[in-house]
Amino acid sequence: MPVPVPRQRAIPAAECGQAPAASPDGGPSMEQAPPGTNPAENPATRRENPTEKREKTTDETEDQRESAAPTNLTLLLIEDDPGGSPIVPDLLDQSGKPVRVRRARNLTEAERLLTDDVHCILLDLALSAPAPARANADGYGGNGGNGGNGGNGESDGSGDDELAVLRHVLELAPRHAVLALTSSSDAERGAEAVAVGAQDYLFRDELDGRLLSRAIRYAVERKRSDSAERRLAEGRLRAQENARLERGLLPTPLLEGSPLRFAARYRPGRSRALLGGDFYDVVRTPDGTVHAMIGDVCGHGPDEAALGVELRIAWRALTLAGLCGDELLGTLQQVLEHERSDDEIFATLCAVDIAPDGRRAGLCLAGHPAPLVAGPGTPARLLPYDNNGPALGLLPGARWPRTQVELGAEWSLMLYTDGLIEGHVGEGRERLGQDGMVEMVRRQFAEGLQGEQLLRATVNEVRELNGGELADDLAVVLLDRTA
Numbered sequence: 001m002p003v004p005v006p007r008q009r010a011i012p013a014a015e016c017g018q019a020p021a022a023s024p025d026g027g028p029s030m031e032q033a034p035p036g037t038n039p040a041e042n043p044a045t046r047r048e049n050p051t052e053k054r055e056k057t058t059d060e061t062e063d064q065r066e067s068a069a070p071t072n073l074t075l076l077l078i079e080d081d082p083g084g085s086p087i088v089p090d091l092l093d094q095s096g097k098p099v100r101v102r103r104a105r106n107l108t109e110a111e112r113l114l115t116d117d118v119h120c121i122l123l124d125l126a127l128s129a130p131a132p133a134r135a136n137a138d139g140y141g142g143n144g145g146n147g148g149n150g151g152n153g154e155s156d157g158s159g160d161d162e163l164a165v166l167r168h169v170l171e172l173a174p175r176h177a178v179l180a181l182t183s184s185s186d187a188e189r190g191a192e193a194v195a196v197g198a199q200d201y202l203f204r205d206e207l208d209g210r211l212l213s214r215a216i217r218y219a220v221e222r223k224r225s226d227s228a229e230r231r232l233a234e235g236r237l238r239a240q241e242n243a244r245l246e247r248g249l250l251p252t253p254l255l256e257g258s259p260l261r262f263a264a265r266y267r268p269g270r271s272r273a274l275l276g277g278d279f280y281d282v283v284r285t286p287d288g289t290v291h292a293m294i295g296d297v298c299g300h301g302p303d304e305a306a307l308g309v310e311l312r313i314a315w316r317a318l319t320l321a322g323l324c325g326d327e328l329l330g331t332l333q334q335v336l337e338h339e340r341s342d343d344e345i346f347a348t349l350c351a352v353d354i355a356p357d358g359r360r361a362g363l364c365l366a367g368h369p370a371p372l373v374a375g376p377g378t379p380a381r382l383l384p385y386d387n388n389g390p391a392l393g394l395l396p397g398a399r400w401p402r403t404q405v406e407l408g409a410e411w412s413l414m415l416y417t418d419g420l421i422e423g424h425v426g427e428g429r430e431r432l433g434q435d436g437m438v439e440m441v442r443r444q445f446a447e448g449l450q451g452e453q454l455l456r457a458t459v460n461e462v463r464e465l466n467g468g469e470l471a472d473d474l475a476v477v478l479l480d481r482t483a
Contacts, residue, residue, distance in 0.1 A: 076118045110169070125193060178198045290354040292351070304345075326400045332392060346393035348392070459476065
């Protein structure tokens with residue numbers, strides 16, 4: 001049974017700059033087809049070269065090993081001289097190893113030979129550029145006539161854009177270093193090539209192996225540096241866009257017409273992020289009631305942050321629509337159940353509605369820590385949490401009772417997430433907890449701190465006690481009413 005011959009691409013000219021060899025009977029060899037034919041397109045002429053096969057396998061992972069070990073440089077030479085350049089066999093890289101050279105006589109061959117292991121492209125600017133497909137007056141395509149090369153798909157390069165071939169190569173190989181080759185009498189064209197995107201230009205009649213070897217190394221390093229700088233700029237741009245997006249998703253309190261003063265602190269637990277799974281909002285409805293809310297989605301990733309934004313926006317819409325207490329939280333749980341990516345995800349929430357006179361409020365807790373209230377002559381204390389209902393998303397059909405609380409004529413009300421109380425105290429495993437937070441706030445009130453100053457001092461002291469940044473998201477909202 002005959003063994004099938006694997007299909008293998010054929011290189012139209014020998015690598016390392018050597019001219020194609022002839023067969024013993026004087027006819028064309030397997031590597032050099034007669035004019036007008038392409039061995040790569042003839043299955044009968046394809047043979048597996050074990051050496052080339054091993055080299056291809058090595059080349060596929062060469063980029064991955066580039067930073068770990070030095071490798072031979074590979075040059076793709078694109079010129080229309082089938083005899084090759086005599087300086088090519090003498091090329092050596094910085095370590096003294098020979099530079100591998102692949103030769104392409106046109107852009108069609110160059111596209112086939114342009115693999116990931118190619119480090120640099122040496123392009124002859126005199127090469128014919130691809131002609132745009134167009135039809136003549138008779139409706140036929142091609143470049144027939146005196147101004148073109150017939151049906152070979154290449155133009156004579158004498159069009160309005162003298163660098164069309166370079167532009168085509170840059171589009172074909174955006175990640176490869178490119179050296180432009182021109183004559184010494186056309187230095188201006190070489191400079192234009194660099195402006196278009198080539199790493200450097202060389203004069204054809206002044207070229208030698210040493211100069212070309214150095215130029216290849218320089219072009220490769222410059223391209224690598226340019227690519228790294230571009231990626232850095234793109235990363236910065238994405239970071240700025242993400243920051244603007246996250247900043248736009250943070251709430252803007254709607255308190256116009258209310259005598260209450262508002263302050264807030266927000267710290268996401270995710271590194272280099274502005275938004276976490278904690279969320280809060282404050283709005284005043286037309287009847288004068290001020291509604292405040294703070295919540296926490298379990299988890300710290302971007303999905304949890306997105307869900308927190310959805311819950312906040314839903315809460316604002318439901319509040320402005322007139323819902324309150326148990327009815328609002330029940331609807332909010334339905335939103336959570338539909339929007340969460342996993343059935344195990346839940347959210348805690350604390351909602352407060354302050355009456356228009358500011359002296360009393362309704363409190364609903366869904367698995368969330370109770371708010372803290374303090375006033376002149378009244379030490380800081382936690383509001384009642386006996387009627388604390390389950391977190392949103394845990395129990396279908398759950399209820400959240402509303403507790404009426406008296407605030408008095410002058411007070412400060414602090415809503416917070418567990419990130420404020422779960423930080424460690426010292427080097428042990430002990431955590432601050434609600435009792436530790438209440439004592440801390442009592443002391444800061446006694447020192448006369450209020451509003452922004454109070455929140456800043458509280459968050460800073462919690463971080464200091466923890467010995468550094470907190471691992472969890474943190475959100476704190478402070479509402480003050482003065483006589």
